[in-house]
Amino acid sequence: MNPAPRLWNLVAELTYRCPLRCPYCSNPTRLGDFPERLSADDWGRVFRESRSLGAVHVGLTGGEPSARADLPEIVALAHDAGLYTHLVTAAHPLDPEGLRGLAKRGLASVQISLQDAFADASDAIAGTPSFERKLALCRATRELGLPLTLNVVLHRRNLGNTRAIIERARELDADRLELANTQYLGWALTNRDALLPSREALESARRVVERESQRSLRPEILFVLPDYFRKRPKACSAGWGQRHLIVTPNGRALPCHGASELDLPFWNVTEHSVEACWRDAPGMNAFRGEGWMQEPCRSCPERERDFGGCRCQAFALVGDAAATDPACELSPHHDRIVSAREQACEAADAAWIPRGPGLAE
Amino acid sequence: MSQGSGAELSARIREILAERYHDKHPFNLRMQAGELTREELQRWVRNRYYYQTRIPIKDGLILTKAEDPSFRRGWIRRIHDHDGERPDEGGLALWLDLAEAVGLDRDEVASLRQVLPGVRRACDAYVSFVEGHDLLESVASSLTEIAAGPYLGARADAFEKHYAWIAPEGLAYFRSRTQQAPRDAQEGLDYVLAHAQSEEDRQRAAEALEQKCEILWSLLDGVEWGGRRPALSPAARWQEDGMLVLPERAIRLGSSAREILDACDGERTADDVATALRTSHPEEEHIERDVFEFLEQMERLGVVRMLEPEPLG
Numbered sequence: 001m002n003p004a005p006r007l008w009n010l011v012a013e014l015t016y017r018c019p020l021r022c023p024y025c026s027n028p029t030r031l032g033d034f035p036e037r038l039s040a041d042d043w044g045r046v047f048r049e050s051r052s053l054g055a056v057h058v059g060l061t062g063g064e065p066s067a068r069a070d071l072p073e074i075v076a077l078a079h080d081a082g083l084y085t086h087l088v089t090a091a092h093p094l095d096p097e098g099l100r101g102l103a104k105r106g107l108a109s110v111q112i113s114l115q116d117a118f119a120d121a122s123d124a125i126a127g128t129p130s131f132e133r134k135l136a137l138c139r140a141t142r143e144l145g146l147p148l149t150l151n152v153v154l155h156r157r158n159l160g161n162t163r164a165i166i167e168r169a170r171e172l173d174a175d176r177l178e179l180a181n182t183q184y185l186g187w188a189l190t191n192r193d194a195l196l197p198s199r200e201a202l203e204s205a206r207r208v209v210e211r212e213s214q215r216s217l218r219p220e221i222l223f224v225l226p227d228y229f230r231k232r233p234k235a236c237s238a239g240w241g242q243r244h245l246i247v248t249p250n251g252r253a254l255p256c257h258g259a260s261e262l263d264l265p266f267w268n269v270t271e272h273s274v275e276a277c278w279r280d281a282p283g284m285n286a287f288r289g290e291g292w293m294q295e296p297c298r299s300c301p302e303r304e305r306d307f308g309g310c311r312c313q314a315f316a317l318v319g320d321a322a323a324t325d326p327a328c329e330l331s332p333h334h335d336r337i338v339s340a341r342e343q344a345c346e347a348a349d350a351a352w353i354p355r356g357p358g359l360a361e
Numbered sequence: 362m363s364q365g366s367g368a369e370l371s372a373r374i375r376e377i378l379a380e381r382y383h384d385k386h387p388f389n390l391r392m393q394a395g396e397l398t399r400e401e402l403q404r405w406v407r408n409r410y411y412y413q414t415r416i417p418i419k420d421g422l423i424l425t426k427a428e429d430p431s432f433r434r435g436w437i438r439r440i441h442d443h444d445g446e447r448p449d450e451g452g453l454a455l456w457l458d459l460a461e462a463v464g465l466d467r468d469e470v471a472s473l474r475q476v477l478p479g480v481r482r483a484c485d486a487y488v489s490f491v492e493g494h495d496l497l498e499s500v501a502s503s504l505t506e507i508a509a510g511p512y513l514g515a516r517a518d519a520f521e522k523h524y525a526w527i528a529p530e531g532l533a534y535f536r537s538r539t540q541q542a543p544r545d546a547q548e549g550l551d552y553v554l555a556h557a558q559s560e561e562d563r564q565r566a567a568e569a570l571e572q573k574c575e576i577l578w579s580l581l582d583g584v585e586w587g588g589r590r591p592a593l594s595p596a597a598r599w600q601e602d603g604m605l606v607l608p609e610r611a612i613r614l615g616s617s618a619r620e621i622l623d624a625c626d627g628e629r630t631a632d633d634v635a636t637a638l639r640t641s642h643p644e645e646e647h648i649e650r651d652v653f654e655f656l657e658q659m660e661r662l663g664v665v666r667m668l669e670p671e672p673l674g
Contacts, residue, residue, distance in 0.1 A: 008611065056600065056604060056606050056611040057606065057608075057611065082600060082601065084598060084600075084606040084607075084608070084611075086608055108596070108598060108606075108608070109596060109607075109608040111608075145595050146596075147594070147595070147596035147607070147608050149608060149609075175596065175608070175663060176608065176609065176663075217660065217661070220663060
């Protein structure tokens with residue numbers, strides 16, 4: 001077998017507990033299957049082993065990572081391992097005082113989620129009053145001199161506020177704004193009829209982003225058209241098992257956070273070294289390279305660019321993780337994307353199911 | 362063309378110039394008010410020379426578009442005005458006199474080595490514009506000359522008043538253009554008014570002039586960029602293996618890139634950084650250009666922040 005690719009980025013999902021109830025949460029829908037099994041010391045070992053495999057960044061995420069009381073200790077271990085330590089938080093329960101403690105322990109950068117540009121709308125989507133806390137934590141981040149990324153998941157109910165969201169990011173002096181169009185996996189797939197926007201709304205948001213990006217280099221704005229509205233699928237996270245390693249709260253080592261929905265033999269860092277989980281686990285190797293591809297991917301000149309699209313989406317919509325991502329127009333199952341768009345269009349006022357609470361709250 | 366639509370276009374042209382001509386650019390406002398430092402004035406003279414060198418080239422392109430011998434006889438004078446009848450004559454030579462008068466090395470300026478990338482892009486955009494558009498639009502784009510005549514006179518006065526350290530002989534370029542610009546402007550305006558036959562033509566002519574105003578404006582943005590002070594982003598951290606890491610990216614940099622970043626102390630300007638690298642690498646022919654392009658790329662990636670120039674004490 002070929003040697004494994006260099007690992008670049010570790011995503012440490014410390015817990016799936018979260019006080020927010022966003023209907024597009026990317027955590028698995030079966031939250032109960034993921035008890036927290038890793039102590040701070042276990043995480044320390046994962047960090048050190050990942051660093052020696054080449055990892056440069058670690059993203060501490062969840063769920064809400066600050067739901068863990070030992071987060072300061074975990075931050076220190078990540079920093080001491082030589083990783084650029086990035087926190088992804090909903091600012092709940094973490095407060096500015098707590099953030100100062102994390103900065104002292106070596107935290108390098110912070111990503112804070114907003115659900116919309118305004119308090120009412122944002123809190124309605126989050127299912128809990130949280131907007132003002134988020135703003136306070138954004139300001140504290142900049143006061144500490146730490147780089148700030150704002151992440152706003154876009155969907156039908158907030159897409160029209162794109163300009164206001166950009167203005168909010170400027171007011172908060174964010175370095176980067178991720179306007180992340182909802183990926184329809186996990187909870188978002190369950191709530192797709194209530195979230196999927198119209199093509200017109202997307203197009204006008206895209207134009208706003210283009211204009212605003214030309215006006216100033218700050219913040220750097222990331223806006224990617226969702227794959228439901230493109231001719232080609234989005235690339236599978238830089239290639240399956242090529243750059244990123246995700247470790248779930250119970251220790252499973254995955255190539256992306258959606259992969260827990262796939263019935264594949266991934267390994268667990270409590271039973272194997274990180275190196276073995278990355279290099280040898282059959283699940284990790286299932287879609288490395290191109291040998292697994294079916295037509296039309298196998299002979300497609302674009303396969304090196306998008307790697308056949310998202311394996312998790314192929315599984316969710318076609319039932320076969322090795323199939324061409326149905327978001328691709330060339331997929332024989334592309335009609336499932338077309339009909340989802342039409343169905344969502346008719347279900348204009350559909351309600352959503354908020355995500356579940358996770359464990360031990 | 363009816364009298365009415367000619368007058369209308371003429372008014373539109375004046376309106377565009379009143380709104381968008383670069384006399385209202387912050388850099389030019391400061392120049393006129395006597396607020397530029399010696400270093401800033403030098404930066405402008407050095408960079409603006411690149412624009413001067415593009416003028417005869419774009420006028421050559423305009424000549425290739427003209428069928429009418431009398432138009433060409435008139436227009437070719439502009440090339441002679443800039444290049445002179447003999448070496449050391451004409452507008453380009455006068456500009457190099459100005460360069461010497463502000464304390465720059467004539468040959469260094471003529472080498473164009475230190476031209477800033479935003480300035481280069483703006484000037485090249487002007488040549489490409491003329492290349493890609495017809496005679497009417499090309500001539501219309503030259504109508505900034507209408508505003509240039511009076512403005513250059515005011516500039517020469519401001520120089521005498523505020524920048525007395527510049528020898529008066531250095532200002533010959535402005536004085537000579539004060540004479541030439543109104544003649545060139547009238548010639549261009551007559552052509553545009555006579556040949557913009559349809560509403561669509563008049564629209565194209567107006568848009569060409571707007572684009573030219575934008576080009577002159579962004580040229581000055583490019584000059585200002587050279588006075589900003591690059592500083593490594595506080596978000597960037599070096600790892601022990603020489604990798605530079607930011608929240609969303611990790612960059613492996615060679616030793617020359619590292620040398621440039623080490624010079625970015627938030628005090629030195631982009632121009633200073635290029636000069637420092639020139640001093641330590643006299644053998645590298647394009648070092649300034651390499652430094653500027655690298656800094657622009659690092660700015661886009663968020664590795665480097667370009668701090669505003671230090672306010673005058």
